Amino acid sequence: MKYTAISLLLAAAAVNALPSNTAAANSIGPLGGVNTAGYDFTVSTDGSFTGVGAPPPVSQYSHFAAQGANIFRIPFAWQLMTPTLGGSIDATWFSIFDKTVQAALSASTSPYVILDLHNYARWDGEIIGQGGPTNAQFANLWSQVATKYASESKIIFGIMNEPHDIPSLPDWAASVQAAINAIRAAGATTQHLLLPGSSYSSAGALPTGAGPDLAALTDPAGGTSQLIFDVHMYLDGNGSGQSTECVTDNVGVLTTLVTWLKSVGNRQALLSETGGGSTTSCEKYLKSELAYVKANSEYIVGFTVWAAGSFDTTYNLTVTPNADGSDQPIWTDAVVPNLP
Numbered sequence: 001m002k003y004t005a006i007s008l009l010l011a012a013a014a015v016n017a018l019p020s021n022t023a024a025a026n027s028i029g030p031l032g033g034v035n036t037a038g039y040d041f042t043v044s045t046d047g048s049f050t051g052v053g054a055p056p057p058v059s060q061y062s063h064f065a066a067q068g069a070n071i072f073r074i075p076f077a078w079q080l081m082t083p084t085l086g087g088s089i090d091a092t093w094f095s096i097f098d099k100t101v102q103a104a105l106s107a108s109t110s111p112y113v114i115l116d117l118h119n120y121a122r123w124d125g126e127i128i129g130q131g132g133p134t135n136a137q138f139a140n141l142w143s144q145v146a147t148k149y150a151s152e153s154k155i156i157f158g159i160m161n162e163p164h165d166i167p168s169l170p171d172w173a174a175s176v177q178a179a180i181n182a183i184r185a186a187g188a189t190t191q192h193l194l195l196p197g198s199s200y201s202s203a204g205a206l207p208t209g210a211g212p213d214l215a216a217l218t219d220p221a222g223g224t225s226q227l228i229f230d231v232h233m234y235l236d237g238n239g240s241g242q243s244t245e246c247v248t249d250n251v252g253v254l255t256t257l258v259t260w261l262k263s264v265g266n267r268q269a270l271l272s273e274t275g276g277g278s279t280t281s282c283e284k285y286l287k288s289e290l291a292y293v294k295a296n297s298e299y300i301v302g303f304t305v306w307a308a309g310s311f312d313t314t315y316n317l318t319v320t321p322n323a324d325g326s327d328q329p330i331w332t333d334a335v336v337p338n339l340p
Helices: 059-065 091-105 135-148 169-185 211-215 251-263 280-295 329-338
Strands: 031-037 071-076 112-117 155-158 192-196 227-232 269-273 300-309
Touching: 031 059, 031 269, 031 329, 059 300, 071 091, 071 300, 091 112, 112 135, 135 155, 135 169, 169 192, 169 211, 251 269, 251 280, 251 300, 280 300, 280 329, 300 329
Parallel strands: 031 071, 031 300, 071 112, 112 155, 155 192, 192 227, 227 269, 269 300
Antiparallel strands: none
16 A cells, blocks of 8 residues: 555557467456455555554455455565565564465455565665665565465465655566566466556556566566566545545556556456545445456456455545444445456
8 A cells, every 4th residue: 555646647558569478368367355454554665664563353354255355465564574684584473474364365265365565665765676675685585485385376476565766667677577586486386476566556657667677577487377467546536545535437547557468468467456435436436447347357357455454444445344244335335246
């Protein structure tokens, strides 16, 4: 989740078509679900972290799966996974984290579970591969995580949440490639990977921003069908996801994205963050946006709305169930009709 406004670029990219994706299109979609936040709490957009995290209530996974959710996204702070940059996974913390992951995986829909590194391409203010953590340190983190989940085919590795203000997009693509290589070398060869663009993962910015560099990345496991672009889109006036009032369904931006995905070899994306408040405007526009995603799941394989987990029911974009088990209006009215 971003906490600063971003501008959304709507222009389509003039790019040369890449070789077609050799795998069957829509290999994992349609998907629909929710972010269960908590392990990311107090991560700043500069990649610093000052807290201890808050484990999401595991009861939410069965609650949402009972309504059809078949994908969950679990954000986490890099500093919780490896308290020392380049160091080993904290075994005590990981045992807690893994209980959350296993609860999600065991939900009734046999869902996919995204492990989302929520550090904005940074560690304590410094950018990966561009003066901050080295690509080797970044790869080391993902090698260790991938080793833990190499046998879990329903895990999706969310390589990085919302990179922003990246001086060199080619260098950022090289950092992402290092993570891809490390995940595959760790034996996790069957899982899908989410490729993070720039501009807070803006779906509007991808075609003319980081997209062309990311589209050229390779998968040691073969093909490109398991390399999925990670995109975010909010519906309020400045696209920040801070307001409870919405002004757009983003269908124009998503249509441009689909056109670009076709042009680079029939590739796929996943809308891993979107959402709004339980207001008339957001219920209307979010329902329309998610309907578009569902109808175009050959290219946008699914969505995870922001957010439940450890957010309480007063948070402006909450979809956390109420104490009596009832759901927020935006979940019931906009999300549930568009679950698979």
